[in-house]
Amino acid sequence: MLEIKNLHVKLEDEDKVILRGVNLSIGPGEVHAIMGPNGSGKSTLSYVLAGRDGYAVTEGSATLEGEELLEMEPEARAAAGLFLAFQYPVEIPGVGNMTFLRTAVNAQKKSRGEPELSAAEFLKLVREKAKTLKIDADMLKRPVNVGFSGGEKKRNEILQMAMLEPRMCILDETDSGLDVDAMKLVADGVNALRDAGRSFLVITHYQRLLDHIKPDVVHIMAAGQIIRTGGPELALEVEANGYADILAEVN
Amino acid sequence: MALAKLKDDALAARLAGLPASAASGWLAAAQTEARARLAAMGLPLRRDEYWRYTDPATLNAPEVPSAARFEAGDEAPAFDGIDRLKIVFVDGVFDPAASDDLALAGVEIERLALAGQADIHWAQGTYGVLEARGQTPVARPFAALGSALATEGVLIRVTGQATRPIALNYHHVSDTSDAILHHCVKLEAGANLTLLESGPGAARLTKVLEVDVGEGASFHHIRVQGRDHERRAATHVFAQVQAGARFKSFTLTANGRLTRNEAVIDLVGPNASAHLAGAAVGDGDFHHDDTVFVTHAAPECESRQVFKKVLMNGATGVFQGKILVKPGAQKTDGYQISQSLLLDEDSQFLAKPELEIYADDVKCSHGSTSGAIDETALFYLQSRGVPRAAAQGLLVLAFLAETIQEIADEAIAEDIRSRLEGWLQRHAAKGAT
Numbered sequence: 001m002l003e004i005k006n007l008h009v010k011l012e013d014e015d016k017v018i019l020r021g022v023n024l025s026i027g028p029g030e031v032h033a034i035m036g037p038n039g040s041g042k043s044t045l046s047y048v049l050a051g052r053d054g055y056a057v058t059e060g061s062a063t064l065e066g067e068e069l070l071e072m073e074p075e076a077r078a079a080a081g082l083f084l085a086f087q088y089p090v091e092i093p094g095v096g097n098m099t100f101l102r103t104a105v106n107a108q109k110k111s112r113g114e115p116e117l118s119a120a121e122f123l124k125l126v127r128e129k130a131k132t133l134k135i136d137a138d139m140l141k142r143p144v145n146v147g148f149s150g151g152e153k154k155r156n157e158i159l160q161m162a163m164l165e166p167r168m169c170i171l172d173e174t175d176s177g178l179d180v181d182a183m184k185l186v187a188d189g190v191n192a193l194r195d196a197g198r199s200f201l202v203i204t205h206y207q208r209l210l211d212h213i214k215p216d217v218v219h220i221m222a223a224g225q226i227i228r229t230g231g232p233e234l235a236l237e238v239e240a241n242g243y244a245d246i247l248a249e250v251n
Numbered sequence: 252m253a254l255a256k257l258k259d260d261a262l263a264a265r266l267a268g269l270p271a272s273a274a275s276g277w278l279a280a281a282q283t284e285a286r287a288r289l290a291a292m293g294l295p296l297r298r299d300e301y302w303r304y305t306d307p308a309t310l311n312a313p314e315v316p317s318a319a320r321f322e323a324g325d326e327a328p329a330f331d332g333i334d335r336l337k338i339v340f341v342d343g344v345f346d347p348a349a350s351d352d353l354a355l356a357g358v359e360i361e362r363l364a365l366a367g368q369a370d371i372h373w374a375q376g377t378y379g380v381l382e383a384r385g386q387t388p389v390a391r392p393f394a395a396l397g398s399a400l401a402t403e404g405v406l407i408r409v410t411g412q413a414t415r416p417i418a419l420n421y422h423h424v425s426d427t428s429d430a431i432l433h434h435c436v437k438l439e440a441g442a443n444l445t446l447l448e449s450g451p452g453a454a455r456l457t458k459v460l461e462v463d464v465g466e467g468a469s470f471h472h473i474r475v476q477g478r479d480h481e482r483r484a485a486t487h488v489f490a491q492v493q494a495g496a497r498f499k500s501f502t503l504t505a506n507g508r509l510t511r512n513e514a515v516i517d518l519v520g521p522n523a524s525a526h527l528a529g530a531a532v533g534d535g536d537f538h539h540d541d542t543v544f545v546t547h548a549a550p551e552c553e554s555r556q557v558f559k560k561v562l563m564n565g566a567t568g569v570f571q572g573k574i575l576v577k578p579g580a581q582k583t584d585g586y587q588i589s590q591s592l593l594l595d596e597d598s599q600f601l602a603k604p605e606l607e608i609y610a611d612d613v614k615c616s617h618g619s620t621s622g623a624i625d626e627t628a629l630f631y632l633q634s635r636g637v638p639r640a641a642a643q644g645l646l647v648l649a650f651l652a653e654t655i656q657e658i659a660d661e662a663i664a665e666d667i668r669s670r671l672e673g674w675l676q677r678h679a680a681k682g683a684t
Contacts, residue, residue: 050634053626078636090631094649100632103645108636143649160635 258293343430357411451477494520
């Protein structure tokens with residue numbers, strides 16, 4: 001599904017190098033987790049994959065089902081099936097959440113040559129998906145993320161994911177700022193989307209999210225590289241001992 | 252003295268290019284008085300306080316700079332879907348064939364050219380009267396010019412609830428037309444009218460609209476200025492809003508080489524309210540100036556000024572807005588916001604917000620901002636699959652939304668919104684980012 005090879009990334013305006021040769025291969029239906037200390041480059045990896053400005057790829061490639069992602073505009077990556085759930089979802093005053101969702105869904109359908117959803121079809125679908133995420137009508141009417149609590153913002157991200165039905169989902173610290181109940185709700189939303197054709201990359205600091213979203217593979221990232229890869233037990237090891245042991249071992 | 256001489260010379264040159272007033276009856280007297288006001292002030296110069304950001308040279312010039320008419324293609328004219336009584340002017344001249352019958356229940360509508368010949372007329376109490384009052388403390392020479400030399404316009408007296416809007420439609424045909432229009436609207440107590448205005452009017456348009464909103468009456472004004480790229484306009488709205496009355500005015504400006512829209516609003520009775528809003532979008536040679544003066548002369552009145560401009564490729568926006576709260580106008584609630592969205596570094600926004608308050612129990616706020624498009628929001632939208640141009644369009648419309656909210660009628664608001672969307676699509680397609 002997603003193949004990242006020897007990815008090197010620096011900040012566009014500075015000489016600061018952030019990713020130093022990341023290699024990652026995620027198969028269809030797999031759930032991978034990336035853990036790592038602050039500043040290891042986890043969020044940068046997600047932004048570079050989604051196409052945010054400000055980063056320069058100096059080496060390497062990232063392909064989604066064989067298509068080179070790094071040359072595409074962000075909207076083309078989205079249409080190709082990539083979705084990033086933001087760590088800090090953006091507030092957009094003046095743009096209604098419903099308008100935003102419908103514009104996004106239909107823009108993707110249009111670029112894939114599929115028929116757009118009518119207002120009625122869209123409404124039915126969004127109501128159904130919103131219900132399972134406990135997103136009420138008021139949240140759908142309000143401007144995008146404006147005045148939303150931390151939990152509401154994250155649930156809104158998962159609602160977008162559910163509406164857009166991407167094949168490759170990246171969750172960037174989706175657990176940050178969530179209480180246990182909210183985290184469970186978000187995890188249930190993610191788990192409901194798991195299937196053989198859809199893959200996930202879950203970026204997190206803590207093991208606790210992985211109690212709810214069970215990964216197949218766990219990677220540890222530090223200083224811009226993946227330094228260890230293992231099964232779910234690796235996350236438990238980090239939880240018990242912190243990153244220090246693993247970092248010491250590698251160095 | 253040198254300055255006064257320059258102003259006089261500018262006036263003499265401009266007047267030499269215009270036919271003298273041919274009015275008879277009450278209008279002749281009103282125009283003579285206006286002419287005297289004009290002569291006393293002369294035409295404006297860049298050195299004048301209120302013309303520092305807008306060069307009046309092409310408004311002063313005896314020769315009208317050429318302006319080709321805009322071809323809208325298959326786009327529907329403004330307010331096309333709204334049931335309205337249409338009054339059409341072509342290059343400032345009334346067009347009876349294109350206009351509807353000037354008949355509407357509860358409303359008297361007359362052409363200035365005809366009604367001006369009478370000896371006595373209700374409009375004597377309005378025509379040039381609100382304009383003259385609005386000349387203090389800031390001189391507005393083009394308004395005096397409009398009162399002194401208008402040959403066309405409409406006089407509207409509303410005694411009841413107008414069942415449909417009156418739409419003034421200004422066509423532009425000749426590349427060098429120089430039109431001067433003057434309208435008066437008087438709403439008697441409790442009356443109600445929506446006035447629509449659309450079109451460029453002429454290559455150069457000088458226009459005055461005086462509105463007297465009687466006690467408890469309600470006046471709603473929505474205007475769409477013409478899209479001709481080279482057109483120039485100096486327009487003025489003078490309003491007197493009496494006790495418990497409502498005044499609302501919204502203007503959409505897309506294109507135009509030079510637009511100066513002045514609004515002078517006096518809240519003269521308690522519990523009156525005035526809302527003024529403007530949305531302007533300009534690409535390239537576009538200079539748009541909103542000059543607003545709201546006076547709270549009575550207690551417990553409310554006013555709002557909401558002006559937003561979207562500027563690209565070197566376009567310029569100006570906002571000069573003032574709230575004056577007179578002694579005794581306690582419990583005033585005044586609000587003013589002027590904002591610009593600059594889509595590139597070549598465009599500029601010049602703002603001069605002013606508050607002058609002589610009462611101690613008032614609430615007045617004002618703010619002015621100038622900023623670029625929010626790149627984070629743009630990326631967020633793109634990451635959800637919305638193409639960059641469409642994402643920018645959504646954000647621009649969101650920026651302008653507060654102005655459109657000032658339009659009470661949803662069908663009219665939707666007309667304005669779709670017009671803006673069309674403009675944004677066309678201008679994004681040109682390669683502007």
